[in-house]
Amino acid sequence: MAKWFSSGFLHLLLVVAVLLLLVPSSEGKGSSSINATDTLRASRPLSGDRRLISRRGKFALGFFQPQAQGSTGKWYVGIWYNKISVQTVVWVANREKPISDPASSSFTISDDGNIILLHSKSIVWSSNSTKAAFGSTVAVLLDTGNLVVRHKSNTSNVLWQSFDDITDTWLPGNKLSLNKVTGVSNRMVSWKNHGDPAPGMFTVEMDPDGSNQYILLWNSSQVYWASGNWTGTSFPNMPELSPANTYPNTPYTYGFVNNSQEIYFTYNVTDDRVLSRNVISVSGQSQSSVWVETAQAWVIYFSQPKANCDVYGLCGAYSKCSGSGLSSSCSCLKGFSESDPNSWNLGDQTAGCRRNVPLQCSRKDLVKGKQDRFYTITSVKLPHKAQSIQATSIQNCQTACLDNCSCSAYSYNGTCSLWYAELLNLQDTVDGSVDVIYIRVAASELPDSRTKKWWIFGIIIGGLAILGSGVITLYFLCRKRQINGIHLAEGSVITFKYSDLQFLTKNFSEILGAGAFGSVFKGVLPDTTTMAVKKLEGLRQGEKQFRAEVSTIGTIHHINLIRLLGFCSEGTKRLLVYEYMPNGSLDYHLFGGSSLSLSWNTRYQIATGVARGLTYLHEECRDCIIHCDIKPQNILLDASLIPKVADFGMAKLLGRDFSRVLTSMRGTIGYLAPEWISGEAITTKADVFSYGMMLFEIISGKRNTLHGGTSADKFFPLVVARELAEGGVHKLLDSEVIIDVHLGELERICKVACWCVQDSENSRPTMGEIVQILEGLVDVEMPPTPRYLQVLAEGVKSSQVSSLG
Ligand SMILES: *[C@@H]1O[C@H](CO)[C@@H](O)[C@H](O)[C@H]1NC(C)=O
Ligand SMILES: *[C@@H]1O[C@H](CO)[C@@H](O)[C@H](O)[C@H]1NC(C)=O
Ligand SMILES: *[C@@H]1O[C@H](CO)[C@@H](O)[C@H](O)[C@H]1NC(C)=O
Ligand SMILES: *[C@@H]1O[C@H](CO)[C@@H](O)[C@H](O)[C@H]1NC(C)=O
Ligand SMILES: *[C@@H]1O[C@H](CO)[C@@H](O)[C@H](O)[C@H]1NC(C)=O
Ligand SMILES: *[C@@H]1O[C@H](CO)[C@@H](O)[C@H](O)[C@H]1NC(C)=O
Ligand SMILES: *[C@@H]1O[C@H](CO)[C@@H](O)[C@H](O)[C@H]1NC(C)=O
Ligand SMILES: *[C@@H]1O[C@H](CO)[C@@H](O)[C@H](O)[C@H]1NC(C)=O
Ligand SMILES: *[C@@H]1O[C@H](CO)[C@@H](O)[C@H](O)[C@H]1NC(C)=O
Numbered sequence: 001m002a003k004w005f006s007s008g009f010l011h012l013l014l015v016v017a018v019l020l021l022l023v024p025s026s027e028g029k030g031s032s033s034i035n036a037t038d039t040l041r042a043s044r045p046l047s048g049d050r051r052l053i054s055r056r057g058k059f060a061l062g063f064f065q066p067q068a069q070g071s072t073g074k075w076y077v078g079i080w081y082n083k084i085s086v087q088t089v090v091w092v093a094n095r096e097k098p099i100s101d102p103a104s105s106s107f108t109i110s111d112d113g114n115i116i117l118l119h120s121k122s123i124v125w126s127s128n129s130t131k132a133a134f135g136s137t138v139a140v141l142l143d144t145g146n147l148v149v150r151h152k153s154n155t156s157n158v159l160w161q162s163f164d165d166i167t168d169t170w171l172p173g174n175k176l177s178l179n180k181v182t183g184v185s186n187r188m189v190s191w192k193n194h195g196d197p198a199p200g201m202f203t204v205e206m207d208p209d210g211s212n213q214y215i216l217l218w219n220s221s222q223v224y225w226a227s228g229n230w231t232g233t234s235f236p237n238m239p240e241l242s243p244a245n246t247y248p249n250t251p252y253t254y255g256f257v258n259n260s261q262e263i264y265f266t267y268n269v270t271d272d273r274v275l276s277r278n279v280i281s282v283s284g285q286s287q288s289s290v291w292v293e294t295a296q297a298w299v300i301y302f303s304q305p306k307a308n309c310d311v312y313g314l315c316g317a318y319s320k321c322s323g324s325g326l327s328s329s330c331s332c333l334k335g336f337s338e339s340d341p342n343s344w345n346l347g348d349q350t351a352g353c354r355r356n357v358p359l360q361c362s363r364k365d366l367v368k369g370k371q372d373r374f375y376t377i378t379s380v381k382l383p384h385k386a387q388s389i390q391a392t393s394i395q396n397c398q399t400a401c402l403d404n405c406s407c408s409a410y411s412y413n414g415t416c417s418l419w420y421a422e423l424l425n426l427q428d429t430v431d432g433s434v435d436v437i438y439i440r441v442a443a444s445e446l447p448d449s450r451t452k453k454w455w456i457f458g459i460i461i462g463g464l465a466i467l468g469s470g471v472i473t474l475y476f477l478c479r480k481r482q483i484n485g486i487h488l489a490e491g492s493v494i495t496f497k498y499s500d501l502q503f504l505t506k507n508f509s510e511i512l513g514a515g516a517f518g519s520v521f522k523g524v525l526p527d528t529t530t531m532a533v534k535k536l537e538g539l540r541q542g543e544k545q546f547r548a549e550v551s552t553i554g555t556i557h558h559i560n561l562i563r564l565l566g567f568c569s570e571g572t573k574r575l576l577v578y579e580y581m582p583n584g585s586l587d588y589h590l591f592g593g594s595s596l597s598l599s600w601n602t603r604y605q606i607a608t609g610v611a612r613g614l615t616y617l618h619e620e621c622r623d624c625i626i627h628c629d630i631k632p633q634n635i636l637l638d639a640s641l642i643p644k645v646a647d648f649g650m651a652k653l654l655g656r657d658f659s660r661v662l663t664s665m666r667g668t669i670g671y672l673a674p675e676w677i678s679g680e681a682i683t684t685k686a687d688v689f690s691y692g693m694m695l696f697e698i699i700s701g702k703r704n705t706l707h708g709g710t711s712a713d714k715f716f717p718l719v720v721a722r723e724l725a726e727g728g729v730h731k732l733l734d735s736e737v738i739i740d741v742h743l744g745e746l747e748r749i750c751k752v753a754c755w756c757v758q759d760s761e762n763s764r765p766t767m768g769e770i771v772q773i774l775e776g777l778v779d780v781e782m783p784p785t786p787r788y789l790q791v792l793a794e795g796v797k798s799s800q801v802s803s804l805g
Contacts, residue, residue, distance in 0.1 A: 040115070040139040045108035046077075052141040057082055058275075059145045063102035064089065068195035068346055074098035076197060077107050077117055077125070079145055079162065081275060084291055086298065090145050090169040090277065091162045093117055094125040095197040113137040113159045115149060129160035145171045167197065170204075170278040176214060177264035178206040186264075190280040193348035201313060201350045202284040206263055212256065214265055216286055216304070216311075224312035225286070225305045230256040230265075238304065252276070282347045283328070284311035292682045297628070301672070309427050312384075316352020317422035318408075320380070323514035329537065331519075333426070334375060335441035345572040347537065352422070357442040361405040372402060373446045374410075374438040381427035382411055382435050383419055391416035401440060411437045493554030494566030498573050505533050513585075522580065530580035531565060535573075543569050550576070553649045556621060560613030562636055562646040578646070582639050585646075587632035590701050600740045602641050603698050607749060608774045609643040610635055614691065615767040617648055618684040625649055626682065630690035631671045632697060674759060674788050685761035688770070692756020696720065699732075699749060717757060720750045721785045748773060754783035 036053045040046060040061075051062035060082035063075050067087045077093040094117050099105050105119040110126075117125040127149065136152045137159060144163075151157040163174045166188050170176055177186045187205035192198045203217040207226070213235065216225040228236030234254075251271035257264050269276050275291035277298075288302040305311060308328035309321035315330035316339070322329055330344075332353035338344045340351040360372050391397040397416035401407040409419040413435075426437070502508065505523035512520040518537040524530050550567045557563065566577040583589070586606065589598050598606070610630075617625045627634075627648045636644045673689035675682060696704055696717045704716055723729050729747045752773055758764050765773070772778040 038141045040107070040109060040141075042109045042111075042136075045106035045118075047106045048103045052147075053082055054141045054143045054145075056143045058143045059090070059141060061141045061147060063105070063107075066195045066197065068193070073100055074196075075100065075102050075105070078197075079141065079147060081291070084275070088277075088291075088298070089197070090167070090171055091147070091165075092167045092197040095167060095191075095199065097124050099124055109137060109139055109149070113149060115139055115147075115160070127160045127165075131159045144173045146174070167191075168200075168280050172267055172269040172276055175262075175264035175266045176204065176206060177262050178208060179262050181261060188278075188280045188286075190284065191282055193282055193343050193346035195346050196343075196348075200282060200348065202280050202311070204280045204286050206265065212258060212263065216280075216284070218284065218312035222312050224284075224310065227304075238302075283308060283349075284314055299628075313350055313424050315426075316350045317424055318353040318355070319349065320377075320426045320428060322428040322519075329514045329519045333377070333423075333439055335439070335445040342572070345537075352424075355441070357444055359405065359440065359442055370443050372440050373443050374398065374401075374440055375446055376436055376438055377426075378434070378436050379429050380435055380437055381425075381429050382417070382437055383409070383423045383426045385424070386411070386417035386419055389416050389418060398438065401438075407440065409437055409439050411435065493550060493564055494577070496566050496568040496575070496577060498568050498570045498575070501533055501568055501575055501577070504531075508533075508535065523577070530582075532578045532580045534576045534578065536575065546574060549649065552623070556617075556625075556648070558613055558616040559642065560609045560644055561616060561648065562644040579644075581636035581644060583637035583641060585633050586635035586637060586643065586698075589637065590632055590697055591703055598641070598701075600742060600745070604742070604745055604749065604774070606635070606637070606641070606643045607695055607698055608771065610645060610691065610694075611767055611770045611774060613643070613645040614687055615771055617645070618687065618767050624684065626684055627687050627690075628682075629671075630687050630694060632694055635694075673761075675761065683761060684767065685764045688756050688764045688767060691767070691770070692753045692764075693717070695749060695753035695756065699746070699753065715789070717753070717786065717789055721754050721783070724750055724754060724782065725785065748776070748780065751780045751783055754786060755780065757786045757789055758783070759786065759788040 036057075038052055038054050040052055046052065046062060049062070051060050053060050058081065059079050061079045062077070064078050064080065064087070065072065065075055066089070076089075076095065076098055078089045079091040080087060080089045093107070093115075099117070099119045101119075105117065105124070107115065107117050110116050113131070114129050115127045116123050129149065137149055138152050139147055139149045141147050147162040148158055149160040151159075163171075164186055166174065166176070166186055168188050168190050170188055175186065176188070179185075185205045185208065187203055190200035190202040192200040201219055203220055204214060205217065207213045207215050212230045213227045215223050215227070217223055225237075227238055251269050251274050252267055253270060254267045255265070257266070267278075276288065278286065278288045281287050285308060286304045287300045289298040289300040291297075292299050308314065309323060314328070315321045318333050318336040319330045320333060322331065330349040332338055335356055336353035337356055338349075338351075339354045340348075343349075343351055360370050389397075389400055391400060391412070394412040394416075397410050397412045397418075400416060401410040401418050404418075404420070406420045407418050408421065408423055411417045423439075429435070501523065504525060505521045508519075508521045510522040512522050512532055514520070518535045521533045521535065522530065523533045546569055547567075550564070550569075554564045554567075562581070563579045564576060565579060568575040568577075614627065614630070617627060625648055627645065629647060629650070630645075634646045636646050638644060671690035671693045673682075673686040675686060693704060699720070700716050702716065720729075720732065723731050724747070729750055730743060732746065732750075752765070752770055755763070755765050756770070769778065773780045
């Protein structure tokens with residue numbers, strides 16, 4: 001991304017130099033230097049590399065290409081942040097009509113005061129303002145990111161502004177509005193995919209039904225999230241934004257206005273250094289994020305709906321959504337394949353999947369044994385829009401489905417539910433639902449064990465299988481030689497072919513988990529080494545940059561850091577190959593269904609090990625790496641329960657938004673240090689904070705949750721702080737989870753945890769110091785109560801009460 005910026009900038013300088021030589025004084029007196037003007041005039045259209053730069057340099061306007069695969073040769077006119085390394089477009093003019101060549105196009109003001117985009121003399125896009133222009137007009141790019149067309153000398157006479165034509169980004173100072181007079185809604189519409197700014201499936205708008213809330217819509221028709229009516233200070237479904245709950249020193253103010261002209265919601269950022277934006281993402285979430293210079297990434301601090309899988313139609317038809325929170329992934333149901341694989345890889349799965357084999361449908365002229373069949377999917381959240389009918393048994397229910405050609409699935413729990421046409425919103429459950437659905441496919445999609453004839457086929461297939469396995473073994477041996485050959489280059493990362501990985505993971509059949517950046521699959525090398533293959537999704541990084549980042553990460557070796565073994569970069573496909581951790585992630589052992597409960601000694605060793613791994617990242621690598629996402633899900637355990645930190649370096653590697661939310665579940669306080677939100681510089685101490693929050697969970701074996709009905713002082717980190725102050729950490733032993741504790745260690749680790757979550761970065765220890773303390777080499781003083789946590793805990797608590805009442 002840095003490359004994109006600097007080469008563009010070099011071009012700009014070059015063009016400027018040339019212009020300075022050729023056109024010594026084409027601008028009138030008083031105008032700023034032509035290299036960095038913020039004003040577009042009819043006499044000087046934008047073309048090629050020429051740009052407008054807002055007065056203080058915050059935003060730029062010009063021709064750009066989306067930085068995603070598959071979008072080369074498509075140019076758009078847009079506004080983006082001028083000073084950051086990640087291309088972040090906030091407005092697009094010709095979002096549906098890309099042009100092929102900026103050099104033969106021009107962006108200018110026409111006589112009637114409209115701004116137009118011309119390509120080979122024909123109008124591709126126009127601002128279509130109906131307001132009459134009088135006198136001469138200019139267009140000015142403001143430091144708010146707004147392009148304003150106004151009278152040359154009267155700045156308050158505005159004909160048109162880009163703020164009234166939101167693309168997918170709602171910037172501070174702009175209004176999400178509904179004009180009561182004209183009925184026009186200034187709404188956000190998602191990009192189609194990461195490489196295509198054309199309008200996608202998801203919209204955010206003020207509720208047109210006249211209530212004072214805003215809503216998220218799928219295909220302009222289906223509401224899937226609503227803010228709830230404005231209470232005067234906040235929206236009920238966004239308790240995080242209520243003034244009582246916002247972080248200390250928050251730079252944000254929110255406002256809601258209902259007058260005779262319009263109804264709108266707006267927000268401001270009071271600290272001018274903070275870059276903040278709200279976007280309807282390609283995957284249908286309304287996300288607020290802030291630019292974090294040290295991480296070189298956008299950090300999402302707020303997102304709705306909280307679970308990505310709750311976005312209506314996210315995975316399209318005949319596809320299943322898995323994952324929780326912001327991590328989700330879509331996969332086609334058995335018997336179906338992706339309708340639009342290209343869009344799918346660019347982050348837009350809304351086109352869903354289609355049948356591999358058409359249904360037989362009619363029961364009358366059935367070829368025997370060819371009747372459509374059903375297979376079972378268990379533990380799902382059932383799709384939307386079922387029709388219920390009376391049926392006395394599951395057989396009758398099945399027959400009813402078979403009787404109608406457009407019936408694609410059924411479910412039976414005493415009532416028979418049938419689904420006609422496309423199945424939408426099928427989800428893997430996270431809350432242990434036991435619902436079962438039967439999916440209808442053509443008979444040829446499922447093996448049959450009932451009819452006798454199949455025995456013959458069985459024998460034939462068996463024979464083929466033996467033959468096939470011979471071939472496979474041969475293939476395997478070849479591959480083995482090939483892969484072993486690559487293995488000899490010890491110490492560096494292996495470049496895998498996609499087909500190799502497909503083979504080694506048995507065509508991605510065994511899923512280990514769905515993480516924030518895509519799904520992880522189990523694979524086995526010919527020498528029986530097991531590996532974890534991560535299929536990355538929604539990439540925005542070019543191949544060269546990807547390879548560069550991968551090789552940097554590949555050189556990082558430490559016993560407490562997960563080892564990157566290799567990668568694959570082919571076409572639009574990006575995969576990472578890691579060492580396999582048989583004991584999974586720490587959250588599973590702390591809160592999940594793990595049968596093996598961690599002893600105190602193991603927990604202490606895990607805490608120390610993670611601290612050692614982070615010390616290496618922070619202090620001992622060539623380039624200091626801030627992890628940015630320390631949480632139990634990212635700590636993996638090997639066969640002997642040695643902890644390994646996973647997912648470091650991902651923000652730069654993927655060149656995309658980095659997700660973090662204040663509360664991932666109601667009442668759960670996350671791992672986010674206050675400086676993420678206040679817009680201060682992020683240092684390694686942000687990791688120290690997250691590590692501290694995780695230590696509390698390692699100590700208690702429970703999430704840092706505020707349960708309904710309990711008061712904020714039952715919040716475990718605050719309990720620890722209080723008991724420490726009162727000299728009674730032994731009282732923590734009352735908790736059933738803490739067993740076989742070493743009291744001295746308990747006191748030490750509690751103190752460390754409290755020091756880690758201090759408000760001020762300077763008060764927090766470094767990871768290196770933490771290791772020394774945990775090893776008992778250095779003593780630690782009594783920590784003060786973390787004030788920020790107290791404020792936050794009370795805030796979350798009061799919002800729970802108010803949303804219940
Ligand atoms: C524009 O040109 C002036 C000199 O004419 C130079 O001082 C300034 O740095 C240039 N600005 C940019 C953004 O290149
Ligand atoms: C402008 O108006 C014309 C005619 O009414 C229409 O065809 C065109 O799509 C409009 N363009 C935009 C950008 O709204
Ligand atoms: C500037 O334009 C505004 C809005 O059209 C108008 O009310 C105002 O009188 C104008 N001011 C001058 C000095 O022309
Ligand atoms: C929101 O307000 C509208 C009208 O003002 C009302 O009809 C609706 O019931 C309210 N919704 C809720 C959830 O209170
Ligand atoms: C907006 O204000 C008008 C009167 O000014 C009132 O009738 C209407 O109910 C209000 N709408 C909402 C959604 O509060
Ligand atoms: C979206 O809505 C349009 C028009 O309302 C309809 O034609 C189209 O089929 C819908 N798309 C999907 C995927 O349902
Ligand atoms: C945002 O700032 C503008 C201009 O300073 C001001 O008019 C508006 O009231 C502010 N809105 C909020 C919600 O703070
Ligand atoms: C199949 O079911 C749909 C939806 O209930 C109905 O509209 C259609 O008429 C049915 N077709 C037949 C052949 O029964
Ligand atoms: C059966 O399923 C239907 C539709 O999902 C649901 O409304 C109903 O409550 C369920 N009944 C039982 C007994 O679980």
